[in-house]
Amino acid sequence: MSKGNEPTAYREMTAVDLFGKRIRVLDLTREIGPDLPVYPGHMKTNFWWHMTHRESKLRIGEESRFQGYGVKGIVMCDHISTHVDAVYHFNADRPDLTVESIALETLITPAVWIDLSFVRPRTNITLENVKGAMARAGVDRLERGSSLLYYTGAGDRWGDPEAFVTQYPGLDSEASYWILDRGVVNVLTDAPSTDNPADLSYHNHTAHGERLVIHTEIVSNINKIPKHTGFYLLVAPLKLKGCTGSPARILALWEE
Numbered sequence: 001m002s003k004g005n006e007p008t009a010y011r012e013m014t015a016v017d018l019f020g021k022r023i024r025v026l027d028l029t030r031e032i033g034p035d036l037p038v039y040p041g042h043m044k045t046n047f048w049w050h051m052t053h054r055e056s057k058l059r060i061g062e063e064s065r066f067q068g069y070g071v072k073g074i075v076m077c078d079h080i081s082t083h084v085d086a087v088y089h090f091n092a093d094r095p096d097l098t099v100e101s102i103a104l105e106t107l108i109t110p111a112v113w114i115d116l117s118f119v120r121p122r123t124n125i126t127l128e129n130v131k132g133a134m135a136r137a138g139v140d141r142l143e144r145g146s147s148l149l150y151y152t153g154a155g156d157r158w159g160d161p162e163a164f165v166t167q168y169p170g171l172d173s174e175a176s177y178w179i180l181d182r183g184v185v186n187v188l189t190d191a192p193s194t195d196n197p198a199d200l201s202y203h204n205h206t207a208h209g210e211r212l213v214i215h216t217e218i219v220s221n222i223n224k225i226p227k228h229t230g231f232y233l234l235v236a237p238l239k240l241k242g243c244t245g246s247p248a249r250i251l252a253l254w255e256e
């Protein structure tokens with residue numbers, strides 16, 4: 001209708017000026033929508049027109065210049081698409097550690113990423129696998145207060161929902177505790193879960209429940225971060241009161 005200023009087009013990777021520096025930004029977030037993969041047993045997603053532009057215009061009246069506004073309704077699971085698991089998700093004794101209470105210091109951190117795509121789907125990722133991937137990435141240690149991203153290759157099956165929600169490996173107990181004992185504050189993966197779907201021990205969820213550390217699932221573009229260290233993460237879950245998780249916008253940032 002009216003000729004406004006055309007907004008900047010969305011790009012997954014871009015650069016912005018921040019605090020006098022040129023900063024590269026890569027979006028690590030998957031979309032949320034009715035036809036996208038949902039973890040087996042979780043609530044499915046639906047969006048609908050709660051009020052169309054036309055319906056609101058019927059109320060506003062034709063004499064107003066305003067076109068009317070559109071509003072959609074949403075139903076979805078608190079663990080849909082790219083999302084944070086709050087501690088309460090895997091520790092029933094800590095209803096205080098719900099998703100809206102996660103410290104900003106946990107959500108804005110230095111980060112490293114490692115490639116574990118050599119581990120076969122539906123098997124456990126061992127400590128030896130993790131140390132091997134770290135060595136190949138040139139990551140000699142995990143810093144206290146940092147985040148660890150690991151790429152399994154599961155994200156490449158996003159377009160095939162059945163394969164996506166069943167074909168991925170998970171961290172075993174030893175690897176999980178070793179990572180958390182380094183002081184890592186968030187563990188992020190491209191897979192739908194940090195636990196092997198063929199092993200109902202839930203090694204990683206158990207370890208995170210004990211150590212009171214969040215993790216984050218269905219993270220996109222991990223393997224497109226051009227360096228394994230020396231970048232930052234901004235993780236922004238919604239403040240869904242009392243919820244055990246939340247979809248999150250996640251950005252990787254580094255100095256150009």
Ligand SMILES: [Zn+2]
Nearest residue numbers: 079085217245
């Ligand atoms: Zn989850």
